[in-house]
Amino acid sequence: MPGLLSVSFHLLLLFKLVAPVTFRHHHYDQLVRTLYKVHNECPYVTRVYSIGRSVKGRHLYVLEFSDYPGIHEPLEPEVKYVGNMHGNEVLGRELLLQLAEFLCEEFRNGNQRIVRLVEGTRVHILPSMNPDGYEVAAAQGADSSGYLVGRNNANGVDLNRNFPDLNTYIYYNEKHGGPNHHLPLPDNWKSQVEPETQAVIQWIRSFNFVLSANLHGGAVVANYPYDKSLEHRVRGFRHTADTPTPDDKLFQKLAKVYSYAHGWMHQGWNCGDYFPDGITNGASWYSLSKGMQDFNYLHSNCFEITLELSCDKFPRQEELQREWLGNREALIQFLEQVTMAITSGCCFQVPTLSLPQHLGLTQRQ
Ligand SMILES: [Zn+2]
Numbered sequence: 001m002p003g004l005l006s007v008s009f010h011l012l013l014l015f016k017l018v019a020p021v022t023f024r025h026h027h028y029d030q031l032v033r034t035l036y037k038v039h040n041e042c043p044y045v046t047r048v049y050s051i052g053r054s055v056k057g058r059h060l061y062v063l064e065f066s067d068y069p070g071i072h073e074p075l076e077p078e079v080k081y082v083g084n085m086h087g088n089e090v091l092g093r094e095l096l097l098q099l100a101e102f103l104c105e106e107f108r109n110g111n112q113r114i115v116r117l118v119e120g121t122r123v124h125i126l127p128s129m130n131p132d133g134y135e136v137a138a139a140q141g142a143d144s145s146g147y148l149v150g151r152n153n154a155n156g157v158d159l160n161r162n163f164p165d166l167n168t169y170i171y172y173n174e175k176h177g178g179p180n181h182h183l184p185l186p187d188n189w190k191s192q193v194e195p196e197t198q199a200v201i202q203w204i205r206s207f208n209f210v211l212s213a214n215l216h217g218g219a220v221v222a223n224y225p226y227d228k229s230l231e232h233r234v235r236g237f238r239h240t241a242d243t244p245t246p247d248d249k250l251f252q253k254l255a256k257v258y259s260y261a262h263g264w265m266h267q268g269w270n271c272g273d274y275f276p277d278g279i280t281n282g283a284s285w286y287s288l289s290k291g292m293q294d295f296n297y298l299h300s301n302c303f304e305i306t307l308e309l310s311c312d313k314f315p316r317q318e319e320l321q322r323e324w325l326g327n328r329e330a331l332i333q334f335l336e337q338v339t340m341a342i343t344s345g346c347c348f349q350v351p352t353l354s355l356p357q358h359l360g361l362t363q364r365q
Pocket of ligand 1: 089
């Protein structure tokens with residue numbers, strides 16, 4: 001019996017050691033609890049705030065990491081991650097919760113890389129932009145055939161087709177002259193967008209974000225602006241054509257930072273598609289109007305890319321750990337670019353993770 005007790009004790013100890021990292025899907029109340037748990041564990045370098053509410057009244061909570069949470073320090077860049085804009089694309093939501101726990105733990109452990117990041121950058125994490133859609137998708141669960149269930153918000157609107165269309169202005173200005181950045185919002189913009197979109201636009205306008213990523217699923221590729229091609233629709237068909245921004249080199253570099261630090265994105269073959277280097281110009285893949293990444297760039301000069309992170313939009317719980325390990329380095333390196341790439345034109349590193357290729361269904365954003 002003493003032997004058995006000792007084994008039980010060791011199992012208990014092992015469980016305690018591995019318990020903090022839990023790879024599971026989080027409903028809204030669990031998501032909120034996780035954000036506050038991280039805040040309680042790292043109270044001096046985090047802050048939880050809400051940028052508004054969804055159609056059904058759920059808060060759009062953000063967790064901020066900074067050495068002075070809630071305060072903008074001169075020359076300290078602001079950066080953001082947005083997950084779960086499509087309610088049925090859930091991996092980004094879980095990865096951002098893992099990232100929040102990871103940043104807090106590593107900061108507490110004195111990991112110099114994370115300490116540098118938290119002290120030099122203000123990181124804002126919005127794990128779910130569409131909490132209403134998520135609950136609909138989660139009720140259906142993984143392994144379902146309802147491919148689009150929960151994608152839209154509670155009013156049935158696709159939030160990544162809901163931002164003011166500033167591309168039309170920029171394409172006109174490129175031909176005829178006029179500003180090519182900080183384009184103003186239309187006067188009646190609030191009446192044209194959903195509550196979730198309005199909250200995010202006001203968020204973008206209240207912080208001087210310089211770098212951002214929007215986490216989706218349905219493919220594995222890093223997608224950079226423009227998303228909308230010059231001739232978006234030609235005779236009823238979508239006109240797909242490579243449509244670079246004036247900052248194309250930097251956008252490609254940022255996309256490659258993510259794809260090469262990711263476990264398998266850079267290999268190019270994923271989910272039945274091939275993207276050289278694991279990156280693509282949005283409009284050359286398929287043209288999309290009123291998307292969030294073009295809006296960020298044209299309205300605020302925030303460099304946002306769209307990360308497609310999994311073939312399955314709602315991966316099974318057992319896959320979450322492998323996905324976290326495949327994305328962890330990339331999520332950190334991307335944040336580090338806010339000081340490396342944007343301010344000094346430097347440098348992405350060789351991939352540090354090499355995991356087997358993810359096989360799944362052919363799906364799109
Ligand atoms: Zn999506």
